[in-house]
Amino acid sequence: MTTSNPQQTSAYHTLDLEGVRTFIASLPSIAGRLGGTPEDWHVREVSDGNLNMVFLAEGPQGGICLKQALPHVRVDPTWKMPLDRTFFEASWLRAIFPHVPDLTTECLHFDAEQFILIVPSLSGHTVMRTALMAGQYHPAVAAQVGDFVARSTFATSLLAEPFERVMDRRICFARNQTLTRITVDLILIDPYHDHPRNHWADPQLTPIVAALRNSPSVLARIDSLRLHFLSAPQALLHGDLHTGSIMTNGTDTRIIDGEFATYGPIGFDAGLFVGNLILSFFATPDRAGQAAHLDMIQTFWTSFTKCFLDLWQNREWAEDRSTLYYATTDKSTQNFEKSLFIQNIFQDMLGFCATEIIRRLVGYAHIADFSVLTDQPTRTTRQKAALLFAKDCLEQKKPLKSLADFLELLYQNLSTP
Amino acid sequence: MTTSNPQQTSAYHTLDLEGVRTFIASLPSIAGRLGGTPEDWHVREVSDGNLNMVFLAEGPQGGICLKQALPHVRVDPTWKMPLDRTFFEASWLRAIFPHVPDLTTECLHFDAEQFILIVPSLSGHTVMRTALMAGQYHPAVAAQVGDFVARSTFATSLLAEPFERVMDRRICFARNQTLTRITVDLILIDPYHDHPRNHWADPQLTPIVAALRNSPSVLARIDSLRLHFLSAPQALLHGDLHTGSIMTNGTDTRIIDGEFATYGPIGFDAGLFVGNLILSFFATPDRAGQAAHLDMIQTFWTSFTKCFLDLWQNREWAEDRSTLYYATTDKSTQNFEKSLFIQNIFQDMLGFCATEIIRRLVGYAHIADFSVLTDQPTRTTRQKAALLFAKDCLEQKKPLKSLADFLELLYQNLSTP
Known part of the structure; x- marks a missing residue:
C-alpha cells in the first residue's frame, strides 16, 4: 500500500x-x-x-x-x-x-x-502557452478544455456519485497539503502583502499593487476566495490549470501535470484557465489575435456549461436516484437549481481568474506571455491594464452578471490608456 | 495506531x-x-x-x-x-x-x-429534553449551548487554525460515513419520499406531508441543504445536537454523544438545537412555557454570535496572521465580512432547523416531547402547526432576515388554527 x-x-x-x-x-x-x-x-x-x-x-x-x-x-x-x-x-x-x-x-x-x-509521451504536441505566443489560436482547444473541466469535475462531484465515494477521494487529496499550501500562499496570500517572493521589474506597476492592497473590497474578496477555496470541496480539481499544463497539436489536446490536484470549487480550475487566456490576451499585439482570445474564452465557457449540464441531465435517469443532487421532479425548479449552480461557478471563475492574473504579474511565478511585446512602454501599458482588469473583477463596482459583461469589461480595460 | x-x-x-x-x-x-x-x-x-x-x-x-x-x-x-x-x-x-x-x-x-x-459520569444531571417536558426552563442552558457551538466550531475552523490542521481533522472525520449516511438519509432524504422508515400515527398530518413533497421550493431548498451539508466543511460539528444530547442540572451543562461528528456547516448544529427547542415549544401547553422557549432561542442565538465574534476578534491579534481569515485591516470591511459570515450561518440554521422538525414528526426517529399534550386534538393541531412552520422556513415566501422575523413566524404558526 x-x-x-x-x-x-x-x-x-x-x-x-x-x-x-x-x-x-x-x-x-x-x-x-x-x-x-x-x-x-x-x-x-x-x-x-x-x-x-x-x-x-x-x-x-x-x-x-x-x-x-x-x-x-x-x-x-x-x-x-x-x-x-x-x-x-x-x-x-x-x-x-x-x-x-x-x-x-x-x-x-x-x-x-x-x-x-x-x-x-505526446508526440507532435506543443505547450498551449507556446502556441499562443506564436499566434496559433485554436478555438477547438478552448472547447476541449471546457469539456475537460466539465467531465473531470462532474464525475468526481456529489452530483455523480454517492457521498461515500466522494469522501474517500477527498480523504486522499486532503493529504496533498504541500502543494495546496503553495497555491494558498502564492496565489491567495502573498501578492496582497509585502513578501520577499513577490517581484515585478516595472516600477509603473507599483502604484497598482498599492491600490490593490489598499482596496477594502479587493481584500475582502480575496479573503472570501481563500476561505472558499479551502472549504468548498465540490469536485476534484486539476489545481494548476494554466496554459502551460495543456499540450495540443490543434486537434488533439491533453491536460497534464495534475500534481496540485485537490478538492475545491470548480470555478478555480475554470478561473485559472481563463486567467491565463486573459494574460495572453493582454500580451497579444494585434486586434485579430485579441479577438481570437475573446472567442476562446467564450468557447471555453459555452463548452464547459453545455457539457456539464448535459452530464447532469443524463444523470437524472440513472438508477440510484438517492445519490442524485435533487429531490424535486419539477422541471422548472430543476432548471432554476442548475442555473444557480452554474452562476455560482461563474462568479468563482471571475474571482479566481483575477487572482491568477495578479499573481502572474506581481507574485512569485511569472509567465512568459508578455515577452512577445518587445516594446517596453506597450508591455507596461498592457500589464497595467491586466492588473486593473483583475482589480475590477474583484471589486465588481458594476456587477458582472454574464460572460458578455465580463468580455465587455476586458475590451474596456484594453482600450483604456 | x-x-x-x-x-x-x-x-x-x-x-x-x-x-x-x-x-x-x-x-x-x-x-x-x-x-x-x-x-x-x-x-x-x-x-x-x-x-x-x-x-x-x-x-x-x-x-x-x-x-x-x-x-x-x-x-x-x-x-x-x-x-x-x-x-x-x-x-x-x-x-x-x-x-x-x-x-x-x-x-x-x-x-x-x-x-x-x-x-x-455526570451526577445530578438530567437530559435537557426530559427537563423541558417537565416544564423546567433554564435560560442559562440555552446560553451555554450557544457558547458550546461557538467555541467548538470556531476552534476547529479555518478561522482559528492553519488549513493543514483543519484538513487532517477533516480526513479523520470524513471516515465517519456510516453515521453521516444516517443523517443524510433520515434527515435530508427519506421524509421527502415514500420510504418504509417514515411513519406518523395521525392521518391529519398526511396532507401536510403531501404538501411538503409537492412544493417545488421546499424540495429545491432540501436539495440545496443536502448538498451544502456534504460540501461545506466549515467546522467540526457535533452532528446530532438535539435536546437528548444535552445533560444539565440547570447550572452545569454538558453536551454528550458526539458519535455523529463530521465536518459541515456550523448552521447544522445550531439548526438541530433550535429545531428541537421549537418542537418543544409546539408541545408546550401554556403561554408562559411557550414564551420561555422563545427566550431560550433568543438567548442561544445571542450567546452563539457574541461568543463566536469575540473569539474571532481575539484571533485577529494572534501572531501567525497568515492563517487568519482576512487580509484586510479595514475595520468596517472586517465587520461587514463577519456579519456576512454570521448571516450565512443564520440562514443555514433556519434550513436545518426545519428539516429537523419535519423528520422528528414524520421520519424514522420521533421525539417524546408531544406526549405531554394528552389531549389528542390539541396534539394534532400543534404537530400540524410545527410542520407548517417548518414548511414556511423552507419556502421563505416572506424572507426571514433576522431572528425577530423567525420568532414572529413561530408565534403566527402557533396561533393559526
Whole structure:
C-alpha cells in the first residue's frame, strides 16, 4: 500500500539518464511499449516546470514520459519538499482518466518508492502557452478544455456519485497539503502583502499593487476566495490549470501535470484557465489575435456549461436516484437549481481568474506571455491594464452578471490608456 | 495506531455487567477514579439511545460512564453497523475538549479493540429534553449551548487554525460515513419520499406531508441543504445536537454523544438545537412555557454570535496572521465580512432547523416531547402547526432576515388554527 505521507526512504534515489534506462528496462510492460532493446532507446531530460525531473524515452515502437519528484523544488534546491507530489498526480490521473481518456494521459506506472510516474509521451504536441505566443489560436482547444473541466469535475462531484465515494477521494487529496499550501500562499496570500517572493521589474506597476492592497473590497474578496477555496470541496480539481499544463497539436489536446490536484470549487480550475487566456490576451499585439482570445474564452465557457449540464441531465435517469443532487421532479425548479449552480461557478471563475492574473504579474511565478511585446512602454501599458482588469473583477463596482459583461469589461480595460 | 476502518475482530466481545467490572479493574487510572475494590463498585446498564450499550459504574470515590458500540443498531439487531462510532466520538471529544472543558466530558479512555469509550459520569444531571417536558426552563442552558457551538466550531475552523490542521481533522472525520449516511438519509432524504422508515400515527398530518413533497421550493431548498451539508466543511460539528444530547442540572451543562461528528456547516448544529427547542415549544401547553422557549432561542442565538465574534476578534491579534481569515485591516470591511459570515450561518440554521422538525414528526426517529399534550386534538393541531412552520422556513415566501422575523413566524404558526 502506498504510504499516505511518504518520506524520502533509503531506497529513493534521483535517476539520471542511465538510471531512467535501467528503470524502464526493469518494467516489462513499459519496455514492451518502447520496443527493441534498452540500447535502442533514446532517453533525454526535458525538465521544464519548477518542481520535478522529467524525461522522455523513445524506442522503435513508442515513447513514454517519466516524471520523478525531487526532495526539493527543482529550480531552488534550498526549498525542501516532500516527494509525494507524483503520488497525487498518479492518483488524480487514475481518478479522472476513465472520464477524460481523450483529454489527458493514462497513468501507465507509478513507483511508490522512487516517486516515479510514467505516462505515454505526446508526440507532435506543443505547450498551449507556446502556441499562443506564436499566434496559433485554436478555438477547438478552448472547447476541449471546457469539456475537460466539465467531465473531470462532474464525475468526481456529489452530483455523480454517492457521498461515500466522494469522501474517500477527498480523504486522499486532503493529504496533498504541500502543494495546496503553495497555491494558498502564492496565489491567495502573498501578492496582497509585502513578501520577499513577490517581484515585478516595472516600477509603473507599483502604484497598482498599492491600490490593490489598499482596496477594502479587493481584500475582502480575496479573503472570501481563500476561505472558499479551502472549504468548498465540490469536485476534484486539476489545481494548476494554466496554459502551460495543456499540450495540443490543434486537434488533439491533453491536460497534464495534475500534481496540485485537490478538492475545491470548480470555478478555480475554470478561473485559472481563463486567467491565463486573459494574460495572453493582454500580451497579444494585434486586434485579430485579441479577438481570437475573446472567442476562446467564450468557447471555453459555452463548452464547459453545455457539457456539464448535459452530464447532469443524463444523470437524472440513472438508477440510484438517492445519490442524485435533487429531490424535486419539477422541471422548472430543476432548471432554476442548475442555473444557480452554474452562476455560482461563474462568479468563482471571475474571482479566481483575477487572482491568477495578479499573481502572474506581481507574485512569485511569472509567465512568459508578455515577452512577445518587445516594446517596453506597450508591455507596461498592457500589464497595467491586466492588473486593473483583475482589480475590477474583484471589486465588481458594476456587477458582472454574464460572460458578455465580463468580455465587455476586458475590451474596456484594453482600450483604456 | 487506531485503524481507520475498524472491523469487528475476534478480540471484540460485547460486555455484560460483570464484563464491565472486569474491564475497569484492568485499567488502573479508571479503577483509581472509582476507588475501593471492584466488589465495591455499583455497575448498571443505562442504555437509552438507539445505537450503543451504556453503563454507569460508581465507586466510593467517583463514577464513570462506559459506552460500547455494538455491531448493529441497539434497538434493531437486524440493522448491522460497523463498530467505529465510539472511535469517532472519542476523536471528537479529544478535538474539542480543550476548548469546551466546562461544557462536555473528558475522554478518559478509548479501547480500539473493544470500541469502548469511558468518560466521567455526570451526577445530578438530567437530559435537557426530559427537563423541558417537565416544564423546567433554564435560560442559562440555552446560553451555554450557544457558547458550546461557538467555541467548538470556531476552534476547529479555518478561522482559528492553519488549513493543514483543519484538513487532517477533516480526513479523520470524513471516515465517519456510516453515521453521516444516517443523517443524510433520515434527515435530508427519506421524509421527502415514500420510504418504509417514515411513519406518523395521525392521518391529519398526511396532507401536510403531501404538501411538503409537492412544493417545488421546499424540495429545491432540501436539495440545496443536502448538498451544502456534504460540501461545506466549515467546522467540526457535533452532528446530532438535539435536546437528548444535552445533560444539565440547570447550572452545569454538558453536551454528550458526539458519535455523529463530521465536518459541515456550523448552521447544522445550531439548526438541530433550535429545531428541537421549537418542537418543544409546539408541545408546550401554556403561554408562559411557550414564551420561555422563545427566550431560550433568543438567548442561544445571542450567546452563539457574541461568543463566536469575540473569539474571532481575539484571533485577529494572534501572531501567525497568515492563517487568519482576512487580509484586510479595514475595520468596517472586517465587520461587514463577519456579519456576512454570521448571516450565512443564520440562514443555514433556519434550513436545518426545519428539516429537523419535519423528520422528528414524520421520519424514522420521533421525539417524546408531544406526549405531554394528552389531549389528542390539541396534539394534532400543534404537530400540524410545527410542520407548517417548518414548511414556511423552507419556502421563505416572506424572507426571514433576522431572528425577530423567525420568532414572529413561530408565534403566527402557533396561533393559526
